[in-house]
Structures are given as C-alpha cells and as structure tokens.
Amino acid sequence: MIGVVIPAHNEENHIHQCVISIIEAANHPGLNGMPVRLVVVLDACTDATEGLAASEGVMVLNVHYRNVGKARAAGAELLLDLGVGWLAFTDADTLVPPDWLVRQIEANADAVCGVVEVDSWRGYGDRVREHYLSLYQFKDEHRHVHGANLGVSAQAYRRAGGFQPLPSHEDVRLVADLESTGARIAWTSSNPVITSARRDYKCREGFGEYLTNLAISLCSSPSALESSHPVNVQGAEP
Template sequence: MTADTEPDAGRDPRPPSPAKAAPLWVIVPAYNEAARIGDTLRALRTQTDTDFTLLVVDNGSTDGTAALARSLGALVLTEPEKGVGCAVDTGFRYAIAHGAVHLARTDADCLPAPGWVAAARRALVEGRGLACGRIVARRDEHGPFGRAFFRLLVTLAAAFGRLRPAHRGGEYLAPYRMHAGNNMAITAALYVACGGMPRRPSPTDRTFLNRVRRTTTAIVHARDMVVANSTRRIRAYGVVGTAKWYLDRGSGALPADPR
C-alpha cells in the first residue's frame, strides 16, 4: 500500500463543530473510473456536511482515475491487489490507522445525495454500529423502465436475503437487512471487532454484513442515506443475469468482480 498525498489532503479546511467532533472518513474504491469518478467526487464535495476526509483507493487503474481524484482534492491510496474487497479493506484500515472513528463508503460510479454524509454521521453518532443506506438507480443511465426494474431487483434481493436459510442461523445477533456496499457507514471500533471486509472472494458485501451481524445488534437501515446507484450491470449482464446476480445466484460466464 502506498499513499500518494499527505493524510489530510482531502479534508475540508473549515474546523469541525463540537457536534461533529468524531473524525469521519469517506472511502471510495475505484478501478478505471476516470469517466465517472469526477461526478462522484463532486457530489461528495458538495455535501451539506463537509467535515470529513475523502479517500480514494485506486485499485491499480490504468487510466487517469488517480490523477483526476487528486485534482478534485481527494487523498489517493494505491492498492495493487485486485478486488473490491481488497480496495475497501485497505482503505478502511488506512483510515482507522490515521485516526478515523467513523467510516462511510460509496463507489466511484455512484452519486450520493447532498445529505448522505450528514445522515451517515447522524446514524453513527446516535449509537448505531452499522448503517445500511437506501439505493436508487441513477437517472442519467436508464429511463423509467430501467429504474423500475432496478427497484424491483432491490426489493427481491432484500426479501431473498431475509428468507435465505444461511442468513437465519442462531449465530446472528441481528436480523438480515439489505446491505449495499456502495452505501454504508460503520464505526471504526465495529469494523475492527467484526474482522473487517473480507478481501476475497467477490462479492464480499453479504459476507461482511454477516460478520457484523455475528458481532452486534446495532445495525440500522438508514433510509435518509441515499445513493444513486449505477445500473450499467444491467447492460453488461442483461435482465436475467442481473436478477441472478442480485439474488446471489452468481454471474454466469461474466466475472463477479471485473477487476
């Protein structure tokens, strides 16, 4: 792991208010996202709550992702081991080592709503260990049909997750909740206690959620944490393939993790 700028290069210069004293970091894993990450970072820099450190974990991109992220004020960390789990875990542990108490994550093709950081902080300050946000489809990628299909997939995936026997064992302290890795917030203490994000195999989000569920009951579905999610997987996998992927039925001949 290598850091390309100083640890506080992405911090807003205004001092934190007493109500927001806990250091909060936002982590964005990225791989060859030069065409999209600019919109994501601009959405983060125009949040209603700007008292956070912005960290982009470049997962060995071969385009201009890292340079663009630096130009937009983000701290950039390089993780050469491919895989979104690797990038997320490296970023979270780097942030914790540099003083993070609260952590939030989105992805480099997503658009957090203006109040996303404020909602994430509020959930954690109120005593939640993990906050799972609400995802909607990006309006610039699909029309009404595509967005409606995305809503249906999310609803089905959430229902499937609750009913799946593997998610209902006696070892879990909290019920299953829909967890999107691109819209989550967690305390540093809980991240360490649960063992963190698994680096392999992909996808890792469900495994991570179940690690948290074995550790604490302090999990909330924060509906005011809203992220507009990219729906380009629908174009890549097709309708049936995307439905299978969201319902944890694999990705067929396509890789689950394109890195």
C-alpha cells in the same frame, strides 16, 4: 473524524463527479465542522483516475490487487491509522446526497446500510426497470447491502474483522460479520445514493452484473421471473 473510502479501477469517466458529491456532503452544516478525510483507493488503475481524484485535493492510495475487498480494507486501514471514528463507503460510479454523512451519523447505530437509486435505465427499458423495482425494498428495515452506501463505526469495524479479501460480496460478508458480533445496524431508506446501471461493470457478481442478468433472464424467459423472490442482500461493484 469521518473517513470515506472509494475503491476505483479505471474510473476516469465517473470519479470526478463522485468526489465532488462527497466533498459537498463533507461540508454539510449538519456535521458542525467535523473533519472528513476521503481516500480514493486506485486499484491497478491505468487511466486518468488518479489525476482526476488528486485534482480535488483528496488522498489517493495506489494498490494492485484487482480485488474490491482488499481495496476497501486498505482504504479503511489508512483512515483508521489517521484516527477516524466513522467509516463511510461508496463506489466510484456513485453520487451521494448532500446529507449522506449527516444521516449516517444521526442514525446512532454501529453501522448503516442504505439503499441505491439507478441513474438511468437507458439500455434496459421500462420492462426491466419495472421488474427491478417490484423486487427492490425501497423502505426502512430493508435487507439490501450495498458497498455503494455503507457506513460503520471504527470500533464495530475492528470488532467484526474488517473487509475480507473477497473479489465480490465483501460488503455482504462484512455486514454478516457485524451482525455476528451483535452490532446495531440501521437499515434505512432515508439517504439513497445514485449509482450507475452501466453494463461495463468492473466487479463480477456486483450490482451491474445483477442488473444485466436480470435483463437477460427477463428477456429470455419472462415466466421464470414471475415467482422470483425480492432481492434480500445485494452486493455492489467497486
């Protein structure tokens, strides 16, 4: 059985489409009927996120952490207790492709780190988009880590100690812990997800803030970025 965890804090504008995309991935014929359980972890939500998620028949879990590491861990523990053998993680403002889960399973690895595509560069402009793309490694064997596109076996997750209670970079820490245990990690570009470039990001030091800071730096001091190194490890927002 596969488990999918979506942490969410007031995501009424995004959660429905995210859930729909995961339901489509869960019904992919390539899974050969393997059951998929999806949980939306509602972290201190005060808007309509719960109702929108529940309307699609998925599980919801209410917590009050305001901490993405704790939220992801809570969702993972719930699914592990239900007996899932594989955990997949994404974000509430993200759309996964129909073969997302199939490709994670077919990677035959202890964990899968996928890449992301930005839904729209409106508000940033071509200059920021081109610079971002020049830094991003959209290829196999990349070294990006995104909580929006991550999968791990239940055994490897437990062995690594799971998500730590971090307010940001919890995904980066988990992958580092997986590597320290000798886990086989597939760094693939074959299953990209589409994530939001919105400026009203919910997690400090996540993907949204990275894009915002990139735009600010580029506009204020273009020469400062000419020697920038490619982004090696990137956290993601909840």
